Amino acid sequence: MDKYVINGGKKLFGEVNISGAKNAAVAIIPAVVLCDVPCKLRNLPNIRDVSVILSILENMGAKVDRDPTDPSAVTIDPRGITSYKVSCDDLVAKMRASYYLLGALLGKFGKADVPPPGGCKFCKRPIDLHIRAFEALGAEYKDIDDHIVLESDGLKGTEINFDPVSVGATINAILAAVKAEGKTIITSAAKEPHIVDLANFLNYMGANIKKAGTDEIKITGVKELRGPSDDSGEEISYTIIPDQIEAGTYMAAVAAAGGEITINNVTAQHLRSIMKVITETGAKVTVISDPNREYETVTVARRGDLRGCKNQVITSPHPGFPTDMQPPITALLAAANSTSTVVEAVWANRFSYVPELRKLGAEIDENKSSLTIHPVAGGLKGGTRKKPVSVRALDLRAGAAMVIAGLAAEGITEVEDAKYVKRGYEDIVGKLTALGADIRMVTYKEITDDSDE
Ligand code: EPZ
Numbered sequence: 001m002d003k004y005v006i007n008g009g010k011k012l013f014g015e016v017n018i019s020g021a022k023n024a025a026v027a028i029i030p031a032v033v034l035c036d037v038p039c040k041l042r043n044l045p046n047i048r049d050v051s052v053i054l055s056i057l058e059n060m061g062a063k064v065d066r067d068p069t070d071p072s073a074v075t076i077d078p079r080g081i082t083s084y085k086v087s088c089d090d091l092v093a094k095m096r097a098s099y100y101l102l103g104a105l106l107g108k109f110g111k112a113d114v115p116p117p118g119g120c121k122f123c124k125r126p127i128d129l130h131i132r133a134f135e136a137l138g139a140e141y142k143d144i145d146d147h148i149v150l151e152s153d154g155l156k157g158t159e160i161n162f163d164p165v166s167v168g169a170t171i172n173a174i175l176a177a178v179k180a181e182g183k184t185i186i187t188s189a190a191k192e193p194h195i196v197d198l199a200n201f202l203n204y205m206g207a208n209i210k211k212a213g214t215d216e217i218k219i220t221g222v223k224e225l226r227g228p229s230d231d232s233g234e235e236i237s238y239t240i241i242p243d244q245i246e247a248g249t250y251m252a253a254v255a256a257a258g259g260e261i262t263i264n265n266v267t268a269q270h271l272r273s274i275m276k277v278i279t280e281t282g283a284k285v286t287v288i289s290d291p292n293r294e295y296e297t298v299t300v301a302r303r304g305d306l307r308g309c310k311n312q313v314i315t316s317p318h319p320g321f322p323t324d325m326q327p328p329i330t331a332l333l334a335a336a337n338s339t340s341t342v343v344e345a346v347w348a349n350r351f352s353y354v355p356e357l358r359k360l361g362a363e364i365d366e367n368k369s370s371l372t373i374h375p376v377a378g379g380l381k382g383g384t385r386k387k388p389v390s391v392r393a394l395d396l397r398a399g400a401a402m403v404i405a406g407l408a409a410e411g412i413t414e415v416e417d418a419k420y421v422k423r424g425y426e427d428i429v430g431k432l433t434a435l436g437a438d439i440r441m442v443t444y445k446e447i448t449d450d451s452d453e
Helices: 022-034 048-058 097-109 129-137 167-177 193-205 244-258 268-280 323-336 354-358 398-407 426-435
Strands: 002-008 011-016 039-044 063-067 074-077 109-116 140-144 148-150 159-161 185-186 208-210 219-222 237-239 259-266 284-288 296-302 341-345 363-366 369-376 389-394 411-416 438-443
Touching: 002 398, 011 244, 011 426, 022 039, 022 048, 022 097, 022 167, 022 193, 022 244, 039 411, 048 063, 048 074, 048 097, 097 109, 097 148, 097 167, 129 167, 167 185, 167 208, 167 219, 167 296, 167 354, 167 411, 193 237, 244 259, 244 268, 244 296, 244 323, 244 398, 259 268, 268 284, 268 296, 268 323, 323 341, 323 354, 323 363, 323 398, 354 363, 354 389, 354 398, 363 426, 389 398, 398 411, 398 426, 398 438, 426 438
Parallel strands: 011 259, 039 237, 159 185, 389 411
Antiparallel strands: 002 411, 002 438, 039 074, 063 074, 109 148, 140 148, 185 219, 208 219, 259 296, 284 296, 341 369, 363 369
């Protein structure tokens, strides 16, 4: 069991480098299952979800070589994967994105047998749209001994429409369709940056996917994914995009705590909706582009009062305000000097962390799908060394929200269950400490059942 101990109320200054995108990495690693040659992935974030999915692939027969000179690079040789069955139930249950193995194995073998996924359980997370997409491509779905089993005599391209828009189902449909016979058209497709990253990776390997990043994705099935077909002899390697939500979390952190930080390695285009909200709170956001560098830099400074947002913050699929930023932004707004409203329009209920924020003094009214966040006289308050305020990280983004609230609150905040934050943020303690935050991780042993991680 790990917890963060934060002595809040300290301004942040300095630079932070953003890691590779978790949600791109956890889709692209399973996509390697479809490839016919080894490939190297670069800029993988060093987070628990990535180690888990790599372990699952190893367990399935892939060879995974970590680059000794670059901890963010891994070469995966998928040729040892000879079965469509995944048997490491415990590992699969540790994360949500393990369900991308369904699309990948179905695409490779025409069959898949995968245990049920786990992951953050902030509300009910159905997979009916994934199954419907697989069925449309010609697979038959069965639930056998609690495993998700898909069988087919070969997949055939088709039209797939999603309602509601689903990131995971769009990714699974792409994975299944990429080697299917003929054309697949996905309408009402999700447009998140990691969908485009997945399509770019697969196209680099030899797939034919057009218009990823729009509502309508067109896929023409190919027989092989062998990487660039030229004879240049260049290593087959692909670099994962920067993590939009990690960048947004550091923006929210400095807006909450005050100070000025430089956030390196971002794609500003992916951050538009987040930057708009951060700017509304009174922080100054500046994008710096350098034609000689692939990624951009953003500086965020908050020197004056922290204001609430006049406009409602409403989550929606990309390019709207991301639901994964909703808990961190609520924590930021809870420290502001005027009222804000946050509406959650992607998930049916993603407010279970609100009672934890109230422990730090936050005044938040919860309605069905919205929060009214009131200013708190004197700001959020942690406790003393002897009597800290203890809050729980109930899931990954809820945990990020607790860290942000702890940075804003004067006094000591302890965030229990740091394991959830480690699932998706690389070295958050090291990165925040380098910015001047007073945060440390305490590890203590407890006889506990961690199987629900
Ligand atoms: C992805 O989850 C992300 N996870 C989530 O981030 C993120 O919150 C979510 O997209 C929305 O942006 C990964 O990429 C690994 P969805 P996903 O399918 O794919 C409904 C994080 O913190 N729906 O786009 O599971 C569903 O109930 C994680 O990094 C169905 O009805 O989300 C929801 O209302 C948490 N049936 C909406 O669609 C289905 O079969 C969007 O969910 C699937 C989804």
